[in-house]
Amino acid sequence: MTKLIEYEEASDEVRAVYDDIRATRKSEYINNFWKAIANHPPSLVRTWLVVKEVMTSPGEIDPLMRELIYIAVSVTNGCEYCIASHTAAARVKGMSDAMFGELMAIAATANMTNRLANGYQIPVDEQFKT
Amino acid sequence: MTKLIEYEEASDEVRAVYDDIRATRKSEYINNFWKAIANHPPSLVRTWLVVKEVMTSPGEIDPLMRELIYIAVSVTNGCEYCIASHTAAARVKGMSDAMFGELMAIAATANMTNRLANGYQIPVDEQFKT
Amino acid sequence: MTKLIEYEEASDEVRAVYDDIRATRKSEYINNFWKAIANHPPSLVRTWLVVKEVMTSPGEIDPLMRELIYIAVSVTNGCEYCIASHTAAARVKGMSDAMFGELMAIAATANMTNRLANGYQIPVDEQFKT
Amino acid sequence: MTKLIEYEEASDEVRAVYDDIRATRKSEYINNFWKAIANHPPSLVRTWLVVKEVMTSPGEIDPLMRELIYIAVSVTNGCEYCIASHTAAARVKGMSDAMFGELMAIAATANMTNRLANGYQIPVDEQFKT
């Protein structure tokens, strides 16, 4: 188990990231993911920069849909922590029970057909190559 | 390489699925995936039933977003055929270049943080357990 | 692309493995997998020892079923070479078209339900823990 | 943690699936997987239809071997719930300790050689392409 770095014991560099997480999310809560990777400050700084930009910068995919995509990947990889934290985040952003059910169905179906495509060694259609 | 079953040589059971794919998609084109799994008709019937229901039945996630989720899973699994076919399908449904770029960024970021969560053996926060 | 080591240019250590592969399989053909890993003789010796023992030693799972299990894993991992070579091996051992179709269906279904179990964060039933 | 839907509180649609699971398996027990996905009834109905057909319909692969293939996939994906539930199901269908040991050895070996094939970038043999 990795030591979780609390704000009180953190270096200034780590505190600055924690402060930005709080400001960006408009919530005092820092979840364990950040407290764990804070053990290696360059990873904390870099990972937060990437996650903040990818998940919150303006774009064509709305914030809730970004969370759904995140969950679909995490479910495919079987990352328990990520499934739990991003499911919670998606609920905060408005994911309904029905939407979660549909998301699970899509992710499960894609995992099924991915293997059929592998196993049957299906050549890519010419028209999909452009 | 799996033999691809063309409409002309297909059994009535297989033709019925091909007809429904054409009607549902409003397109004459049957892509190789279906022609390949048609070698085992029960798989063709069952897989089409699942894919049709999951990808086209009314729901809270719109058809384009369903394709994006499908692509995110296929990219995570490295399924070349599925990436090519669902990227083509998403473009038909309106995916812009910017949207594809954002999608790739989200899928890539989730794959990155999934491994950080694994490696740091991060305990799930109590508040994510409910 | 890895250089493929042919019998004629191989060291005695590598030739001994090739000879044993031929004797065990009762076939002159050495497939590319062995010719590639022969670039690192200790890997060739060790991998053949493991594969030979696991796939051909007497046991409760018959040789054809062992190939089916091998294919199911390779399909899940998306290993193109392994799918092609073990599907060929399974056909030699008697895999019918119907059996291949059933195998694909089982592997695809397991990949689907694996993700539902992940996503719904389902607790293991007490009775499955013993 | 997903709420588990018990029979008593279930809708008629969900109860009908639970009844069919019980009749098919000749057992009163409904395991947590079904109670969890019952939160999204279309997934419950569809997943049971697929699992029932793929795992219990007549075919060339016997029921015990189907379970072994299921376990091999689940082990490859690291799905804890699926490994526990299908190992239990396989034992009920007659899997011995030796058979489980052989299964693990085959699944582990396939995972090993899959990566050797990836890493050495081995070209598929011409004779495996037909």
Place this chain on the structure above:
Amino acid sequence: MTKLIEYEEASDEVRAVYDDIRATRKSEYINNFWKAIANHPPSLVRTWLVVKEVMTSPGEIDPLMRELIYIAVSVTNGCEYCIASHTAAARVKGMSDAMFGELMAIAATANMTNRLANGYQIPVDEQFKT
């Protein structure tokens, strides 16, 4: 197939990254990975920032070992492009044939034991938890 963005047609933002890649690697060559993700400039900028920092900043793991770790992950994921490009990069940094052989053996063995640990549902030893 994604369009590859050449220097001549690139925007100033993209050119600045290409220039930095060239300066950092002391080579004129820009490989296809960067030319492909340049279709979405924010991904190009961000990914290069991460890769440059993680792979080239001063640290306790030397540059060649970083490449070996990168290859081990890519082999596990079956990413053909990444295996090819990082194997080439590792050779430039001094990877010998023997070292590549050892690397493949370690990655393959880890993939094997990972599945044995999954399948046998082995509890983590108390002394590994601290």
Place this chain on the structure above:
Amino acid sequence: MTKLIEYEEASDEVRAVYDDIRATRKSEYINNFWKAIANHPPSLVRTWLVVKEVMTSPGEIDPLMRELIYIAVSVTNGCEYCIASHTAAARVKGMSDAMFGELMAIAATANMTNRLANGYQIPVDEQFKT
């Protein structure tokens, strides 16, 4: 949960492996992995032979770096047991906190770029093919 085979109740064949593990590692402790797979003695014998040879025989990659590669694979696969046990082993061999942080960063970055390469369907550069 798999029964763990203790030395006292083990067969001579299993004891011989336990003795060799102790002698090789210069430690009395046998971790749960070996006690679990000892349920199938041929797997214990074979797996120890492979792990011992791959992880401890003389070679160009030093013992600590071998552990780092092992961890990178285990993190990619999400194998909790393997991450815990090999992280402990790496610490014994001298892995510092900074080194662990760098390792996680490399493994996470490779997982990220692997998916970008998949999703953008990037053709392998000609010069990487030799």
